[in-house]
Amino acid sequence: MFGRFWIHGVAAVLALCAGVAIALYLETGRMEVPAFDIGGPFTMTDQNGRNITKQDLDQTAVALFAGFTHCPDVCPTTLLRLSNLLEQLGGDAENIRVVLVSVDPERDTPQVLKSYLAAFGGDFTAMTGTPEQLKTFAKAYRLFYEKSGNGSDYTMNHSAGVYLFGKGGAFQSTLDQHETDDVALRKLKMLAGA
Amino acid sequence: MGLAVLRAAAITAFAVLAGTANVLAAETGGPWKLGDIVVEQAWARLAPGGARTGAVYLTVHNKSGQDDLLLAVDSPVAESTAVHETIVENDVARMEPLPAGVNLPSHGEVVMRPGGMHIMMTGVSSDIRVGSLMPVKMVFRDAGSLDFDVPVVPLGASDPAEKHLKH
Ligand SMILES: [Cu+2]
Numbered sequence: 001m002f003g004r005f006w007i008h009g010v011a012a013v014l015a016l017c018a019g020v021a022i023a024l025y026l027e028t029g030r031m032e033v034p035a036f037d038i039g040g041p042f043t044m045t046d047q048n049g050r051n052i053t054k055q056d057l058d059q060t061a062v063a064l065f066a067g068f069t070h071c072p073d074v075c076p077t078t079l080l081r082l083s084n085l086l087e088q089l090g091g092d093a094e095n096i097r098v099v100l101v102s103v104d105p106e107r108d109t110p111q112v113l114k115s116y117l118a119a120f121g122g123d124f125t126a127m128t129g130t131p132e133q134l135k136t137f138a139k140a141y142r143l144f145y146e147k148s149g150n151g152s153d154y155t156m157n158h159s160a161g162v163y164l165f166g167k168g169g170a171f172q173s174t175l176d177q178h179e180t181d182d183v184a185l186r187k188l189k190m191l192a193g194a
Numbered sequence: 195m196g197l198a199v200l201r202a203a204a205i206t207a208f209a210v211l212a213g214t215a216n217v218l219a220a221e222t223g224g225p226w227k228l229g230d231i232v233v234e235q236a237w238a239r240l241a242p243g244g245a246r247t248g249a250v251y252l253t254v255h256n257k258s259g260q261d262d263l264l265l266a267v268d269s270p271v272a273e274s275t276a277v278h279e280t281i282v283e284n285d286v287a288r289m290e291p292l293p294a295g296v297n298l299p300s301h302g303e304v305v306m307r308p309g310g311m312h313i314m315m316t317g318v319s320s321d322i323r324v325g326s327l328m329p330v331k332m333v334f335r336d337a338g339s340l341d342f343d344v345p346v347v348p349l350g351a352s353d354p355a356e357k358h359l360k361h
Contacts, residue, residue: 069241069242069245070241070245070247071241071247072241072245072249072312073249073278073280073308073309073312073314074280074282074287074289074308074309076239076241076308076349076350077308077309080308080352083350084352107245112242112245119242119348119349119350120349120350144285144286148288148289153274153316155289157286157287159286159287160286160287161285176285177282177309
């Protein structure tokens, strides 16, 4: 597992990148891609049991976040918010793929992820993998996760933000839960059009 | 036929119909009164599949001139029940129990909503599903204890208490 300081630094850099990108957008009317690079080669398994790689993700714009299906509070909240935002976005939403990365490979099999997504109705992607595959993914995409508690009742602490990547895989910005829907929609609209 | 049965039937019918809709509406339970304590806008959701974890959301009003304390929560259908708070710090989300209880200020309220405070349940009986009523007990330091049944709404439903808050 990564050191906490490192991850806090990454969160700060992410927030800064997102802030700079938005400021640039507001000033110049176009989205500058931050020099800070997020993403890298990986192989995971999607909810249908198929392999999914960086090449697959890069086909479209992506809104990606970490979570796990045993989480009754924050994970459904994030997915519902994204689902509602995309509905408000209308036709542009088709250009954005919502991806839930499970940080709980022990319990989240593809079948579990499939039944989880079915409860939300949208056309979303979920991925899981072996602990090693997840480790590789999390390192490349700067996601933090750690187990909390013991026995069968453990939960996972994990990165809370939604990371936005343009078509081709370039990191654009993040969504966080404190911003207004207007700000989030503006970011998603940019993402869909990029 | 009792009111609770009717309500459960309505929620079940709703859950069956709701399968395809993206944004779902659902009903909340309450109010329930215990002296100056009023619990309302209560609803619950369950993680799907074999997870058997759930969260209950509600609002507790304390209409008395004295502070009270929510000492404990319990449910006969769950292996463990506790008040949790979701905390996001440095972009990392985690859940923490509140072992010291929850203060209920006089003439104040405590709101449990998604992404914040919630009643966390693990090992929920498989008899409880969408459309069921989830029995919950709250124990207050001064007011005593209150039992009530909270409707379980579909996982994909938007916060059913939201429409009451957005006047
Ligand atoms: Cu919790």
